[in-house]
Amino acid sequence: MAPAASRLRVEEHQGIVRIEFIDRNILDEANIQQIGDEISEIIDTQPQPKLLISFRNVDHLSSAALGTLITINHKIRGKDGQLRLADIDPQIHEIFVITKLNKLFHIHDNSEHALESFS
Template sequence: MPQITTPSLIIDELKGIYVCEFTSSRILDETNIKEIGDALSKLVDGRESPRILLDFLNVDHLSSAALGMLINVNNRVKQRKGQLRLCKIRPQILEVFAITKLNRLFKILPTREEAMQSFTTH
């Protein structure tokens, strides 16, 4: 699959895993969040067992609406019996996940390598 670029994401396929890197530092406003949600949904819908990795290296702010979008993506991935991983989340952002207890819902790994290795094959 050739690289897909949206205003807020760069998506590559590596070993059957969609690696999505956020390019904007702030996942805050509705338009931005909808665009990301739509792009990620396209990777999930119509696919069996999609495997998606979200790289948060560039993200330094995100809102509860962004968390909602991630939960929706996670729910869709689960419906398709797929796997979602999050990686490279900065400590300040990680705290947001911890406060909301979403660190229990999402599989979060420190590095991209660890996240890639954590995917299982069916």
Template sequence: MASQATRFDIQTVEDCTVACFLDSRILDEATIQVVGDQMYRLVDSGLLKIILDFSNVEHLSSAALGKLINMKKKVDAAGGKLRMCSIRPELKKIFDVTKLSKLFDIQKNQAKALKGF
């Protein structure tokens, strides 16, 4: 079973929350479930400007994409904003193939994600 330990490095930059994934592989259901729950908790705790940093992520499955879509819906419903950054080229292919790069606000790196957010 996937560990319940924190799966994010969370930093606050001014009024933004930067959540950096710690897992390199978000593939199996158990990991995805824990990652999803911890991600949703950010919104439930009232945070409204969230940046998801993918620097460490090498692999992502379709089930993980589902969690990201639901995360965006939660943030939108709460009146917040969600950005993503630092997506590796091999991972970017997943977002491009699925056309999710149109749905998500994806920035090249954390500095660009923070700019004007």
């Protein structure tokens, strides 16, 4: 069976990996699992990962996706890395506020600001 097509657009610049989602709706559990696996593989390749996840194309997000983001954050912290989230639509940002995950994640208005925040 052919491997599943990637659900991410990934680019690396000056040691920072910027990730965008292919899907506009991050709801399907199998897709969320694949997204988590793909990002975990990226983290595994980096000695001290610096990841920027852009939600530029995302219209819908479920709590299952939030769980995957928490796992990703945990893995990055475990390698003394840094995670930034950016380009989040106001409706999606509200989900982070309601769940208070805006306190856990470093969220920036746009990718440019997020890139500047890496130390």
